[in-house]
Amino acid sequence: MSNETSFETFLGQQNEEAWASALATLLRSIHEVDRTATQIWFAFYPLSLFSALRDADDRDQLVQQLLLQGDYELKDQIDRSHRFLYGHRFWPQIRKAVAAHADSFAESAHTSLPDQIFTVARAVAQQSKTDESLLVGITAVAFMTVQQTGLDAFKAAPGTIGIDKKHAKKSPEQILRDRAKVDSQGLLGFLKTVNKQFTVTHDENDNQANYKLNEGQDLAWGAAEDRSRDWVAIDPRRMEGPIPVECRSASCGTCWVGVVGGAERLSDVGVREGKKIKEFGYIDSVEPKPLIRLACQALAQGAVSVVIPPWNGQFGKYLKSLKRDQSEHVSPIREAPSEAPRKETLN
Ligand code: FES
CATH class of the missing domain: 3.10.20.30 (Beta-grasp domain)
Known part of the structure; x- marks a missing residue:
């Protein structure tokens, strides 16, 4: 990507292991109301699957092979994928703050992934007089969303909240x-x-x-x-x-x-x-x-x-084989998912 910003370059260097380690650090500081929800969100939008689809020679064929159905891409749901997090209520502020963080990001001065997430969450907590622990999970979600959608799409999303006022008022x-x-x-x-x-x-x-x-x-x-x-x-x-x-x-x-x-x-x-x-x-x-x-x-x-x-979808075995082959520096053996369901044999 020729117009990639230095923030996107930084995020592009964060692999699954880096994110797993960042999440382990962040979880201790996430409010109980969103601790499980944040982990669920990261399970719903796995970086490894996103990377496999992005790098596939024939993406449509891979989508078919992995039996992917429904909205599996974050780019189509930037504002709503995290509606089940309590922190979703602060999405407009978080989105703005992450965009500002990206714009002012200096590669030479960057800190670790969890530290950057803490910094953004803390700044929004101070501005909105909110407990920081309610914002750490949704900020991590925003960072991963930028990684998977690109900064331009992230900024172009309307940044709206997808819950009604009555529910938005509920306390954790x-x-x-x-x-x-x-x-x-x-x-x-x-x-x-x-x-x-x-x-x-x-x-x-x-x-x-x-x-x-x-x-x-x-x-x-x-x-x-x-x-x-x-x-x-x-x-x-x-x-x-x-x-x-x-x-x-x-x-x-x-x-x-x-x-x-x-x-x-x-x-x-x-x-x-x-x-x-x-x-x-x-x-x-x-x-x-x-x-x-x-x-x-x-x-x-x-x-x-x-x-x-x-x-x-069914992608666990495929991603494992991809990882194994990448570590051996040979071209991937694309395993078909086991027991791939055929519609006519179901029910
Ligand atoms: S695995 Fe539950 S419906 Fe098929």
């Missing part, structure tokens, strides 16, 4: 209290014979965005009962309620969700879910209750709050 404590709420099962709720029902919230900024499911049902099962809206009109992948699903057997990766609240109230990750979620590329974790789950496999044991990513 109110949101944490809502996430901690337990569904009342009525006076006889303690009896084993009572069919317990739990609430799944899938957009904390919309009072209607929730559905009920019975104890032990998976998140996707409960979602299929929700016919309150024309879900397909909202997202063509949502053919059976608010959560996109296809196979219901941990084979396609369509139903991945981020769990912002109540992860401890879901069943532990089973062997198949754990294996497939890594193969899809969504999360590489041995945690029994990680922040990314396959909705068709996670069974409800209480109320949860989830975020639905606007896309899905």
